[in-house]
Amino acid sequence: MSLTASALPARLMTYQWKVMLAAVWLATFTLLAFLPLPENALNAIPENALLPPFQDPFHWLGTDQLGREINWYLVAATQTAWWLTFPPLLGATLIGIIIGTTSAHFAKKPLKLPLLTLALIVLALLWAIYLIYLYLGWVIAAPRAMASFWALTFGSLLLLVIASYGITRITSITKRSLVTLPVDEAAQRLMDFWTTFPKLLLLLLLSTLSSPSVMSMGVWIMVTYWVLPARLARNRSLLVRNELFFEAAIALGLPHPALLIRHLWPSMKGQLITNFCFNASGLLGIGSTLAFLGIGLPADVPTWGKMLSLARFSLESWWLLLFPATLLLLSIISLQAVGNYLSKRNI
Amino acid sequence: MDQADVTAYGNAASSVQQQVKADYLKRRGLDQPLFYFKISPNGLQKNGTVPTPYYLEAFIEKASKTHGLNATRAFLREWNLFLLDIESQTQSLSKNIALHAFFNDWALQESSKGRASLESRFLLDLTKTGQNRASKVMQAWHQLMNSSPQVTDLLPTIAWVGNKNQYHIWLAGIITGNLGTSTKDYEPVKDKLLSSLKVSASIALPATFVALVLSCMLAFWMSLPEKSELKTGITHILYALDSLPGFMITLGIFALYLILGGTLASYDALSFNPFSGTILLGSLSVVLFLLPFLTLFFQRSLLSELNQPYIRTAQAKGMSFRNALATHGVPNALASVTVVVADMLASLIAGVLIVEVTFSLPGTGSLLAHSLVSQDFATVIGLTLSLLLFRTTLMWLTEAANSFLDPRTQRV
Numbered sequence A: 001m002s003l004t005a006s007a008l009p010a011r012l013m014t015y016q017w018k019v020m021l022a023a024v025w026l027a028t029f030t031l032l033a034f035l036p037l038p039e040n041a042l043n044a045i046p047e048n049a050l051l052p053p054f055q056d057p058f059h060w061l062g063t064d065q066l067g068r069e070i071n072w073y074l075v076a077a078t079q080t081a082w083w084l085t086f087p088p089l090l091g092a093t094l095i096g097i098i099i100g101t102t103s104a105h106f107a108k109k110p111l112k113l114p115l116l117t118l119a120l121i122v123l124a125l126l127w128a129i130y131l132i133y134l135y136l137g138w139v140i141a142a143p144r145a146m147a148s149f150w151a152l153t154f155g156s157l158l159l160l161v162i163a164s165y166g167i168t169r170i171t172s173i174t175k176r177s178l179v180t181l182p183v184d185e186a187a188q189r190l191m192d193f194w195t196t197f198p199k200l201l202l203l204l205l206l207s208t209l210s211s212p213s214v215m216s217m218g219v220w221i222m223v224t225y226w227v228l229p230a231r232l233a234r235n236r237s238l239l240v241r242n243e244l245f246f247e248a249a250i251a252l253g254l255p256h257p258a259l260l261i262r263h264l265w266p267s268m269k270g271q272l273i274t275n276f277c278f279n280a281s282g283l284l285g286i287g288s289t290l291a292f293l294g295i296g297l298p299a300d301v302p303t304w305g306k307m308l309s310l311a312r313f314s315l316e317s318w319w320l321l322l323f324p325a326t327l328l329l330l331s332i333i334s335l336q337a338v339g340n341y342l343s344k345r346n347i
Numbered sequence B: 001m002d003q004a005d006v007t008a009y010g011n012a013a014s015s016v017q018q019q020v021k022a023d024y025l026k027r028r029g030l031d032q033p034l035f036y037f038k039i040s041p042n043g044l045q046k047n048g049t050v051p052t053p054y055y056l057e058a059f060i061e062k063a064s065k066t067h068g069l070n071a072t073r074a075f076l077r078e079w080n081l082f083l084l085d086i087e088s089q090t091q092s093l094s095k096n097i098a099l100h101a102f103f104n105d106w107a108l109q110e111s112s113k114g115r116a117s118l119e120s121r122f123l124l125d126l127t128k129t130g131q132n133r134a135s136k137v138m139q140a141w142h143q144l145m146n147s148s149p150q151v152t153d154l155l156p157t158i159a160w161v162g163n164k165n166q167y168h169i170w171l172a173g174i175i176t177g178n179l180g181t182s183t184k185d186y187e188p189v190k191d192k193l194l195s196s197l198k199v200s201a202s203i204a205l206p207a208t209f210v211a212l213v214l215s216c217m218l219a220f221w222m223s224l225p226e227k228s229e230l231k232t233g234i235t236h237i238l239y240a241l242d243s244l245p246g247f248m249i250t251l252g253i254f255a256l257y258l259i260l261g262g263t264l265a266s267y268d269a270l271s272f273n274p275f276s277g278t279i280l281l282g283s284l285s286v287v288l289f290l291l292p293f294l295t296l297f298f299q300r301s302l303l304s305e306l307n308q309p310y311i312r313t314a315q316a317k318g319m320s321f322r323n324a325l326a327t328h329g330v331p332n333a334l335a336s337v338t339v340v341v342a343d344m345l346a347s348l349i350a351g352v353l354i355v356e357v358t359f360s361l362p363g364t365g366s367l368l369a370h371s372l373v374s375q376d377f378a379t380v381i382g383l384t385l386s387l388l389l390f391r392t393t394l395m396w397l398t399e400a401a402n403s404f405l406d407p408r409t410q411r412v
Helices: A007-033 A070-081 A086-105 A115-139 A141-167 A171-175 A181-195 A199-207 A214-225 A227-241 A242-251 A256-294 A303-313 A318-346 B002-007 B014-027 B053-068 B071-086 B091-109 B112-129 B133-146 B166-175 B191-223 B229-243 B244-261 B277-306 B309-316 B321-346 B348-358 B364-373 B377-407
Strands: A112-116 A177-183 B037-041 B158-159
Touching: A007 A070, A070 A086, A070 A214, A070 A256, A070 A303, A086 A141, A086 A181, A086 A214, A086 A227, A086 A256, A112 A115, A115 A141, A115 A177, A115 B037, A141 B364, A181 A227, A199 A214, A199 A256, A199 B348, A199 B364, A199 B377, A214 A256, A214 B309, A227 A256, A242 A256, A256 A303, A256 A318, A256 B244, A256 B348, A303 A318, A303 B244, A318 B229, A318 B244, B014 B053, B037 B071, B053 B071, B053 B091, B053 B133, B071 B166, B091 B112, B091 B364, B112 B133, B191 B229, B191 B277, B191 B321, B191 B348, B191 B364, B191 B377, B229 B277, B244 B277, B244 B348, B277 B321, B309 B321, B321 B348, B321 B377, B348 B364, B364 B377
Parallel strands: none
Antiparallel strands: A112 A177, B037 B158
């Protein structure tokens, strides 16, 4: 940050080999995530329990307390870590961008809607929720109600179309009684509220709302991690909105998606990707902490955290502790190295 | 029926199970409606005016779901008339019971094949009674089986429940300080919280104190301008510690403790000693969580004070750099630090949780982890609420402390 322009390239050169190593490991990490496991690779063979590593060509990383081979179990745990870090974080970043730019869009002029339209939207949403509840709670259990259910759904859809057509016709009503919706204000309060709890605690509490599975954990990670990207996206797009090129783009009549992709995204890309790297390294730590505590994931999903938590009961078999800890640390440090490199390059 | 239920209740008839479940719900207050109003489909409304006997409850729900409310009511009308006829004549009791049992069995039967065999037996039993009404009941049964729910059955109805609902009772309890009882061991949540708080406090309070003092001193020393190998080394260690996940630090200390001859003897709750070995180790781990973040933050805010004109003025008047920083820099830096310290204190629970789970100490963190795993929601909610309370009071205290430490904020 205090680097002068002339010193910058030299410093970057010394960073290069570390970053290269980090990138190589991250690429391996990603490849491992898609490696198909051989059949029966994770089977427990109790008579082979706790074999030390590097002594037997068949169990070259040793076996754990149930006689599972550590090498395959590590690969499976690495896959879980990858799938629980990158896809959910990508989803969280997307959610953040959408919420952040929407919030920034309504920052200067709040959303104004005719009262009737607003009422219709609220009613339609409530009705949709009721229909979903009906489908899940009734129609799935009793297929005989299917015909009546679809009759009800299409009937109400028809009513909605007629009502919305009616509202657009009666312009005298829509012109009057506009309601102001504080979208930006609400989004910011929501972000503040979301950060009251530390992320680990929030994830712990959220994970009780569903039965433990990798899928639901991914969803909860998305729900937890959208705030920082949203704040970044909001700040960036508020800045860009004042620029002349953006005004020119609006004057040219570009549609909103094009504005977002061609003019907003390039300016927030750097910060978002840097933030992604740091977030991912933090998430790896938090994800393995959750697995260590045994919360949020089913007991049969292999994870680094669970390996470590089981290893603490048999510390004399050091290989159970060393290998997952090394992989976890390697991934965290690599992501931080890449993040540091990117943030230095951005300046 | 699950294997666990079989061992608990034996292979009891389904109606008995139903009754046991209903009794449990009533005892725990879970039979009340959930909220002040209830939105339910028209076809699933309970007929409040006519009390339905136990053996019919499940049947009515299932039949109105699969065959519609009207058809179910029509069948029940016939069935009640038939019952009157039977009761007026002396009949063998066992046959009646078999007829009654059919309804519950039918409602609980998952497979359509099983239901069909139950039905055929029921119809056979009906004809065996030899009643005139039996044929009418059979007719009504066939009609019921052939009808489906109507659109009107699916329309929603809103019913006002009033104050006798679970939410109201729970909220009233919370406001009067009653957090309910744990669903795991039926102990009051408040007692559990208080006893666990003692352990957590004896881990967290000394750790916070030590971390704050140590990080203040470290940061002060590190922001002095003289460069040394030790300084860069410590900075590297702090950065490394900051990027390690907390549980790995704890595991490392745990491993060291075992290697150096510690024992895995379980924690003795009766002879509670705030300075026992495991608690001190836990405090040490918490210090290691807090130290890097706090030191690096203190250092950053001290560095931003270094270039301020008042430091230069103090030096110009003859103060040494060290003294100028201590008497003028530190108080100014502290003012901006209080908010961060409060934030850190509020999130301390996450760190304490890891320590307590690893060292098997019965504090709030492990209480939270265990009640999350065993889905003991009363305890989880009690813990969350007290955490929120803790956080809110902390925020108030910070504001008060800030206006005390930094008089500039009072005037605004």
